[in-house]
Amino acid sequence: MHRPRGYNRSLREATLNTVELKKILERVRAGRMKPDEALRRLRLLPYEDLGFAKVDNHRQLRRGFPEVIFGEGKSVPQIVAIMGRVASKRQPVLVTRVTPDVYKKVRRHYRGARYHQQARAITLEVRGTKKTRPGILVLAAGTSDLPVAEEAAVTAEILGNDVVRVYDVGIAGLHRLLDHKNELLRARVIIVVAGMEGALPSIVASLVDVPVIGVPTSVGYGTGIKGVAALMGMLNSCAAGLLVVNIDNGFGAGYAASNINLNIENHSNKM
Secondary structure (H helix, E strand, C coil): CCCCCCCCCCHHHHCCCHHHHHHHHHHHHCCCCCHHHHHHHCCCCCEEECCCCEEECCHHHHHCCCCCEECCCCCHHHHHHHHHHHHCCCCCEEEECCCHHHHHHHHCCCCCCEEECCCCEEEECCCCCCCCEEEEEEEECCHHHHHHHHHHHHHHHHCCEEEEEEECCCHHHHHHHHCCHHHHHHCCEEEEEECCCCCHHHHHHCCCCCCEEEEECCCCCHHHHHHHHHHHHHHCCCCCCEEECCCCCHHHHHHHHHHHHHHHHHHHHHC
16 A cells, blocks of 8 residues: 555554544553553644645544545545545545546555546445445436436445435436335435436425435536526425535535434434
């Protein structure tokens, strides 16, 4: 695995995540570790300054998932270096908006990296930590919406969710959606991706009693204004309770759906 310049710490020092932090606190409480040693182990919180980027090491503790790398506009060495800091702490890595050419270069450093072509995303998972929770359904109105839908689905998956995909069920043929009523009724959270006039999320939100997240896409003709028409349609929906993210923001929808799903599961486990 690639090590950024200046990397001279042991693997034990590098693997600080939620589990490791709890172990440190338990050892201090039990008297098996001195406070000074605990402070030394925690010295890299809350972030590391790489010069070109400040990697937020504290995000996994605050949000339940480490910092996500927005790949568009970053050089390959920058992406590789940030991946190295996240992966060194035995945390999963997600890089969004990258081309196949970038992935080929990244994979020279991380053989375990996987490229999701439609989503334009790279993932690098931690071995032996795969535990998922069901509940997220991703709907796409048309085939042209798949890149955004896949970004949402891949994001939700790397965050620890099982994702059901139902694609090409736009309102031009409403019977296609109704054929999937079982999937609609089983879901805890539904992400609905649509371009053109953006009507599909309103239809879905009128049929279910779970959170629905609408994702407008920049798919459509001139008057669609590169997704603005779909965005305005969703924001002005008469289906109460519809949540809407920005145009083409599949990542934001996948992340939000994961947070909702996690909280639903945690609440269910406490009952």
